Amino acid sequence: MNVLAMILAGGAGPGLLVLTAQRPDAAVPFGGKYRAIDFTLSNCVNSGLFNVAVLTQYMPRSLNEHIRAGKPWDLDRSQGGVRLLHPYQSHAEDRGGWQEGSSDAVRFNLDVVRESRCDQVLILAGNQIYKMNYQPMLEFHRLRRADITVGALAVPPYQSHRFGMLTVDPDGRITRFEEKPRRTRATLASMGIYVFEASVLTDILLGPGRNHRHLGAETLPWAVRHKRVYAYEFEGYWTNIGTITAYYEANMGLLADIPALELADPRWVIHTPSRQLPPVLLGPEAVTTSSLYCDGARIEGTVVRSVIGPGVYVAAGAEVRDSIIMDDTVIAAGAVVDRAILDKEVQVGEGAHVGTGDNIPNSTAPALLNTGITVVGKRAVIPAEMVIGRNVVIRPRATPADFPVDGVPGGATI
Amino acid sequence: MRVVAMIMAGGEGSRLTVLSEHRAKPSVPFAGKYRIIDFTLSNCVNSRIYDVAILTQYRPHSLNEHIGIGRPWDLDRRTGGVRLLQPYQARGSQGWYRGTADAVYQNIDYLLNRDADLVLILSGDHIYKMDYRPMIAYHEEKGADLTVAVMNVPLEETDRFGIMTVNKAGRVLEFHEKPKTRDKGTLASMGIYVFNVSKLIERLTELHKMEPDLDFGKHVIPAMIHEDKVYAYPFEGYWVDVGTVDAYWRTSLELCDPNSPLNLWDPNWVIRTLSQERPPVKCSAQGKVVRSLVSNGCIIHGYVEHSVLSPGVYVSPGAIVREAVIMNDTWIGPGAIVDKAVVDKQVLIGAGVRLGWGDDWRPNAERPDWLDTGITVVGKGAHIPPNLRIGRNVLIYPDVEEDVFTVPDGIIPSGATVTPQAALLPPAAPAVVMTASDPAAETPPAVPTTASSAQEVNA
Numbered sequence: 087m088n089v090l091a092m093i094l095a096g097g098a099g100p101g102l103l104v105l106t107a108q109r110p111d112a113a114v115p116f117g118g119k120y121r122a123i124d125f126t127l128s129n130c131v132n133s134g135l136f137n138v139a140v141l142t143q144y145m146p147r148s149l150n151e152h153i154r155a156g157k158p159w160d161l162d163r164s165q166g167g168v169r170l171l172h173p174y175q176s177h178a179e180d181r182g183g184w185q186e187g188s189s190d191a192v193r194f195n196l197d198v199v200r201e202s203r204c205d206q207v208l209i210l211a212g213n214q215i216y217k218m219n220y221q222p223m224l225e226f227h228r229l230r231r232a233d234i235t236v237g238a239l240a241v242p243p244y245q246s247h248r249f250g251m252l253t254v255d256p257d258g259r260i261t262r263f264e265e266k267p268r269r270t271r272a273t274l275a276s277m278g279i280y281v282f283e284a285s286v287l288t289d290i291l292l293g294p295g296r297n298h299r300h301l302g303a304e305t306l307p308w309a310v311r312h313k314r315v316y317a318y319e320f321e322g323y324w325t326n327i328g329t330i331t332a333y334y335e336a337n338m339g340l341l342a343d344i345p346a347l348e349l350a351d352p353r354w355v356i357h358t359p360s361r362q363l364p365p366v367l368l369g370p371e372a373v374t375t376s377s378l379y380c381d382g383a384r385i386e387g388t389v390v391r392s393v394i395g396p397g398v399y400v401a402a403g404a405e406v407r408d409s410i411i412m413d414d415t416v417i418a419a420g421a422v423v424d425r426a427i428l429d430k431e432v433q434v435g436e437g438a439h440v441g442t443g444d445n446i447p448n449s450t451a452p453a454l455l456n457t458g459i460t461v462v463g464k465r466a467v468i469p470a471e472m473v474i475g476r477n478v479v480i481r482p483r484a485t486p487a488d489f490p491v492d493g494v495p496g497g498a499t500i
Numbered sequence: 501m502r503v504v505a506m507i508m509a510g511g512e513g514s515r516l517t518v519l520s521e522h523r524a525k526p527s528v529p530f531a532g533k534y535r536i537i538d539f540t541l542s543n544c545v546n547s548r549i550y551d552v553a554i555l556t557q558y559r560p561h562s563l564n565e566h567i568g569i570g571r572p573w574d575l576d577r578r579t580g581g582v583r584l585l586q587p588y589q590a591r592g593s594q595g596w597y598r599g600t601a602d603a604v605y606q607n608i609d610y611l612l613n614r615d616a617d618l619v620l621i622l623s624g625d626h627i628y629k630m631d632y633r634p635m636i637a638y639h640e641e642k643g644a645d646l647t648v649a650v651m652n653v654p655l656e657e658t659d660r661f662g663i664m665t666v667n668k669a670g671r672v673l674e675f676h677e678k679p680k681t682r683d684k685g686t687l688a689s690m691g692i693y694v695f696n697v698s699k700l701i702e703r704l705t706e707l708h709k710m711e712p713d714l715d716f717g718k719h720v721i722p723a724m725i726h727e728d729k730v731y732a733y734p735f736e737g738y739w740v741d742v743g744t745v746d747a748y749w750r751t752s753l754e755l756c757d758p759n760s761p762l763n764l765w766d767p768n769w770v771i772r773t774l775s776q777e778r779p780p781v782k783c784s785a786q787g788k789v790v791r792s793l794v795s796n797g798c799i800i801h802g803y804v805e806h807s808v809l810s811p812g813v814y815v816s817p818g819a820i821v822r823e824a825v826i827m828n829d830t831w832i833g834p835g836a837i838v839d840k841a842v843v844d845k846q847v848l849i850g851a852g853v854r855l856g857w858g859d860d861w862r863p864n865a866e867r868p869d870w871l872d873t874g875i876t877v878v879g880k881g882a883h884i885p886p887n888l889r890i891g892r893n894v895l896i897y898p899d900v901e902e903d904v905f906t907v908p909d910g911i912i913p914s915g916a917t918v919t920p921q922a923a924l925l926p927p928a929a930p931a932v933v934m935t936a937s938d939p940a941a942e943t944p945p946a947v948p949t950t951a952s953s954a955q956e957v958n959a
Contacts, residue, residue: 118780119796157571158777341782343801349779350799360775362572364764365532365795365809367756374789374800378780381533381796382765386758394780 089137089224090204090284091130092195094188095123095212096143096173101329101454104463105429107482109148111327112140112212115412115430117340117349118380118395121152122327123212124358127168131159132354133220135208137166139198141191143173143184158357166202171195187299193291199284207287209280209301215336215347216324217354223318224281230258233286233313236306237279237320249275250302254317263310265303274317277324278302286313323347331457334427337393337410341376361396361413371402387417395430404434409441418470425476426460435470435486441478446496448477455479503551503636504616505544506585506607508600508691509537509624510557515744517870518879519844521898523562526624528748529827529845531755531764532795532810535566536742537624538773541582545573546769547632549620551580553610555603557587557596572772585610599715605704616697621716623691627751627762628739629769635733636694645699645728648672648721649692651735661688662717664732672730677717687732689717690739699728738762746873749842752808752825756791776828778811786817802832810845824856833886841876844898849878850886857889860914864893865926867917871895888912 099111106114112123123140130138138161142149149170155161156168173184173194185191192199192209199207206227208220218237227235238252251272253262264270280301290305291298294312298304309315323346327333339346349356363382368374373388382397387404397414400406404417408425415432417423423434424441434440441460448455455461455477463482468474472489475496481488488500513525520528526537537554544552552575556563563584569575570582585607589595597603604611604621611619618639620632630649639647653661663684665674676684693716703724704714711719724730738761742748754760764771778797783789787800794804797811802819812829815821820837827844833851840856849855856876863872871877871893879898884890885905891914900920905912907923915926 343784350782350797355777356779357777360777360796362770362772362775364771365793366781367758368789368792368794369758370791372790374783374787376785376787377783379783379794380780381775384758384765 087206087224087228088202088204089135089206089208090199090202091135091138091208091210091220092192092199093123093126093130093138093140093210093212094191095140095149096146096185096191097213098144099213099328102327102333103330103451103454103461103479104482105330105333105427105461106145107463108145110142110144110146110212113149113152114213114327114333115395116215116327116333117337118378118393119360120356120358122215123149123152124356125215125217126210126212127153127159127161128354128356129216129218129220130208130210131161131357133218135220136161136163137202137204138168139171139195140168140212141171141185141195143191146170146172152359154359158359160357169198171198188301189291189295189298189305192287192301193296196288196291199288204284207282207284209282211278211326213328214277214279214324214326216320216322217347217351217356218320218322218324223320226258226318227281227316230316231314232259232281232316233283234306234309234315235281235318236260236315237277238274238317239277239320239324240273241275243270243273246270246272246275250278250306251275252317258316258318260310260315260317263307265307274319276302276306276317277320278326280306281318330427330455330459330461334410334457334459338391338408340378340393341391363396369402387419412464425458426462428462429464429466429482431465432462433467435468435472437470438468438472438474440468440474441476442473443475443496445476448479448499449497450499451479452497501618501636501640502614502616503549503618503620504580504611504614505549505552505620505622505632506604507537507540507544507552507554507622507624508603509554509563510560510597510603511623511625512558513625513743515870516742516748517745517867517877517895518897519745519748519842519877520559521879522559524556524558524560524624525743527559527563527566528742529810530627530742530748531752531762532793532808533775534771534773535563536627537563537566538771539627539629540622540624541567541573541575542769542771543628543630543632544620544622545575545772547630549632550575550577551614551616553583553585553607554624555585555597555607557603560584560586566774568774572774583610598713599711599718601704601714601716601720602708602712604700605708605714608701608704611697611701619695619697619700621691621693621695625743626690626739626741628690628737629762629766629771630692630735630737630739632692632694635692635735638733639694639731642670642731643729644694644731645696646721646724646730647694647733648730649690649735650687650732651690651739652686653688655682655686658682658684658686658688662721663688666732670731670733672721672725672732675721675725677722687734689721690735691717692735693721694733703728745842745871745875745877749825749840749873749875753806753823755793755808756806776811787815816851827880840874840892841878843878844880844882846881847878848883850884850888850902852887853884854889855884856892858891858914861892862915862926864895864917865915866924867895882918891916894918 095112099106161168252274366379369386380396386402387400395412401419413430418436420437426441445458458476466484469486473493509526513520575582789804795811801817802815810827816834818835830847836853874892876894878896882900885902890912896918
């Protein structure tokens with residue numbers, strides 16, 4: 087059986103605010119040294135799937151840099167391997183151009199499906215964090231002679247409003263699909279990953295579903311009514327890092343002694359292009375409790391319950407608590423970072439205080455940022471002694487001149 | 501000018517004891533995630549030399565595995581790239597490399613095939629950062645046949661090096677290999693040579709007829725000084741030969757200081773290595789690490805101070821690691837204390853073990869020349885049973901199983917050696933570690949299960 091994996095990685099990830107200002111959500115750093123898409127890509131190769139297409143659209147440059155020829159995943163192959171599929175122009179009226187949703191994205195790349203001569207297409211999302219062997223799901227799909235198999239996950243009732251909910255018969259066939267229902271008796275949620283028979287996929291997207299834009303909201307409900315659609319239940323850790331809170335919690339979850347998502351698993355290695363950096367250096371005064379540290383980090387101050395990315399420098403006397411610090415960020419002496427996400431190459435000046443005071447929801451995105459997390463964009467320079475409240479968003483490349491002299495109040499956006 | 505580099509990586513490094521038992525010295529792990537040869541290899545590619553041959557002989561498997569096709573150094577190239585040159589059989593020759601120059605002599609074909617003008621001969625044994633381009637420019641500027649990189653060493657160490665005297669222009673006048681007297685100056689050869697290929701081939705062919713075990717320091721350089729233009733290129737910078745356990749341990753621990761003389765963080769001179777795919781270092785709520793260099797994949801539940809940890813080391817709750825070098829995937833059990841030790845890969849240190857214990861600093865009885873500074877060395881894959889106490893200057897061989905450690909009182913005294921067959925305790929163990937019921941101190945306490953093999957080894 088020939089399977090083509092298509093990873094949808096073109097999403098803008100608006101819920102991640104400045105973290106996705108210059109990259110798609112699939113390329114957001116996660117767990118220090120990884121990016122979100124590493125999990126799905128590693129799942130593919132660990133499942134023995136070596137024919138992978140990554141569909142991009144929004145700000146793909148960092149993703150291109152990250153994946154390149156696919157070396158870390160052993161996907162630099164002469165047959166199959168990884169391909170990055172970008173939007174393209176075309177003369178035909180109904181093809182090419184910008185893609186307006188997941189169905190659209192797959193439809194524009196049906197040529198690739200045809201040319202790979204695959205039997206099934208495994209459609210995956212680039213912004214999900216989980217470890218899953220896809221082979222049992224493909225096996226299930228073949229045994230049931232399904233047209234489509236949907237990866238599904240049991241969720242508690244109070245979460246049903248976030249998912250497409252599935253009702254299944256005893257054989258696993260989906261009898262009913264409800265998109266983000268407030269109330270439902272269904273307990274199985276669609277994970278947004280699908281096995282399609284290649285011919286069925288082509289027929290739907292070029293035929294009755296030619297106007298569908300979204301797989302989950304349009305194509306799947308239609309298919310449940312007209313095709314053999316089954317649900318394959320996945321039991322394991324799975325999360326979607328669609329919002330700042332979900333992203334933060336997923337990172338913090340790695341710090342548990344026995345985390346739900348075990349990264350130190352020699353039988354299911356998460357591959358990523360590791361930078362050539364020396365080991366972590368911990369200084370004589372370092373405090374290092376309950377944290378993750380990536381190679382190249384130098385810690386001379388205090389770090390508590392945090393994820394420290396590669397090349398980060400925490401000076402003596404600085405303090406980092408409950409935070410996520412990405413690559414090459416520098417935290418100068420005496421600075422305090424509390425419950426914050428600092429993107430790459432941020433500079434926190436001496437004595438600056440990031441994340442302090444009351445929990446006032448962010449004024450421009452109150453629904454997204456109300457749990458006290460302050461987010462600082464890539465390469466922002468925070469001046470010395472600056473005091474920044476909670477739920478603050480600071481844009482990428484902010485310069486000291488962008489900051490008010492008397493500090494940034496909670497809930498503000500710069 | 502076509503320049504090729506040849507790295508001598510066949511050395512046994514016997515003074516590193518069990519660390520080079522299963523691998524050649526260039527392949528010994530260093531600074532957590534690196535191996536010694538990474539420094540020389542990275543120097544080559546950082547100097548834009550992409551044509552590199554590595555000459556192996558002693559236990560090459562771990563080195564072969566590490567180098568692979570040279571990807572981490574971008575040496576997986578169509579033209580040039582890295583080649584591993586093993587000894588080989590040929591008609592009328594027995595094959596093994598009998599000296600450094602003999603190794604090159606046996607690979608003259610390689611030099612001819614590469615069509616090189618200059619060959620840079622390097623040693624895979626040293627830790628240093630050096631741009632070879634200024635040295636090559638110097639060589640060309642002087643119109644030299646051979647240029648030797650030199651540095652000043654302390655007078656009391658001159659008997660470990662090839663010492664040379666030079667004139668004002670830098671031309672070498674005299675060369676003394678490991679001189680016994682201290683009057684030859686302090687300018688030492690670093691074992692880094694630039695040769696004109698044609699001249700090298702000429703001299704090697706000529707000298708090889710007289711000296712089959714041809715060596716650069718012993719034969720080639722002394723012979724060339726009188727006939728050819730030999731220049732010394734002064735190098736100033738960090739350069740260390742980690743040839744002994746003590747030097748290895750001290751150089752490693754130096755890296756834990758923020759102002760260590762060897763800067764591994766320089767973005768303009770990246771030391772490249774085969775990075776393993778490991779998650780970030782994890783330090784748990786009860787874990788604490790200070791003044792240490794810790795590689796990815798380590799999990800720390802205990803206390804680590806002034807130590808270098810390679811990828812995947814696990815420090816259990818309540819364990820203490822102090823002034824130690826611990827290599828890949830070693831497991832340190834709950835409550836174990838490791839003090840002043842070098843522990844190779846995949847060692848299991850049982851719960852409550854005291855490794856590097858007590859105030860008895862006697863040198864190792866079997867090899868006092870190797871171990872006399874208090875460092876205890878544990879070979880790859882040894883399994884140390886729970887609650888054992890192991891003294892100072894103890895040498896534990898690779899793959900020693902738990903039952904070999906069945907000794908009186910659960911104590912391996914300082915200066916002992918533990919082979920896979922038996923624990924060889926030092927002849928005169930002091931009263932503090934021997935109880936009254938022990939047999940006479942002159943006869944080593946025999947291990948009940950393996951007494952016969954102990955005698956064998958002693959014999």
